[in-house]
Amino acid sequence: MALTVGVSRVTRAARDARQRGAWAGTKAANVCPMRWNLTVIDPPTFPFTHFLFDTVRMLAFTLEELGQTVSVTQNRLEAGCMNILIGVHLLGDAREVEDIIDTGHQFVVLQTEMVHGRTINRELSDRVDRLILPLCRRARAVWDSSPENIAALAGLGIDAQLLTFAYQARMKEIVHRSDRDIDFFWYGSVTEHRRKIIAELDRLGYRVAVSFDAPPLFRNDLIARSEIVLTLQHSEQMTHVPHARILYTVANDCVVAGEGGANVGPLEDVFLWDRKNDVIEFLRVVRARPDLRELGPQLRERLAKRPMRDFVAPLVARVAA
Secondary structure: OOOEEOOOOOOHHHHHHHHHHHHHHHHHHOOOOOEEEEEEOOOOOOOOHHHHHHHHHHHHHHHHHOOOEEEEEEOEEOOOOEEEEEOHHHOOOHHHHHHHHHOOOOEEEEEOOOEEOOEEOOOOOOHHHHHHHHHHHHOOEEEEOOHHHHHHHHHOOOOOEEOOOOEOHHHOOOOOOOOOOEEEEEEOOOOHHHHHHHHHHHHOOOOEEEEOOOOHHHHHHHHHOEEEEEEOOOOOOOOOOOHHHHHHHHHOOOOEEEEOOOOOHHHOOOOEEEOOOOHHHHHHHHHOOOOHHHHHHHHHHHHOOOEOHHHHHHHHHHHHO
16 A cells, blocks of 8 residues: 655654654644644555544544644645544555655554554454554654553553544434334444344344445435444454444434443443343333434433533644644
């Protein structure tokens, strides 16, 4: 995968000198607003990068709300701005990391995946030591939305800051149908754990729809037709709650229901989750609620009291300092 940049490659010594000077200038001038570029790592052989797009949009919209100038690029770092690298777990070659560093461009790493020891998403490889850590060590900052990840990264020598994803009004774009023909809708990867729950709901006679990687045009049509959007754990080993997915659907007046997880805390009161380890019975009770269609707007209003700009603003100020 070729990463394109705004300027030619420079020597490592010149790069370091220029980067130190750029940061010093930023600190002296206390520049605000700033120019930001969200660089989405999108390997040509990986067909699922669009799973990150809602995360990218939430951050871009929030930066703009804070008065920042924002661009979004594919595999491209821009000169004269702060780049935010999203999807660094998709980098496959140490040369790509070298290319990023050698541009001399300033960058922040937004780490989006679960860190376990020296692995990403429990993948047994040397990706963390070979790619992620060298990049993080050179970053202006490392942001992560999971306190557990921040602790894990600290154990690897990386001082990451917490980026809390929250309500972003501009994500609201779905108009729900009155004649909804789907009881439960799941979108995302279908692991064995998720497959069992989906199959049981289907066996019980509910109208269930599943979409692994449908583009937003088709995914959002399914959401608009659904009474409940499911949230399910990946497996017994990976129980994290998918914050971006829940935030997107709750912002769109959806009733999100299913399983909680290790990092449920920040969202525990804006979606419905099983506390008794009987998710099928829990979902049946939720589906039978007479006030089901009133819940979505109520949960969105609760989430709206936590605008994402309040959490992003301190990180922007810290980068600019």
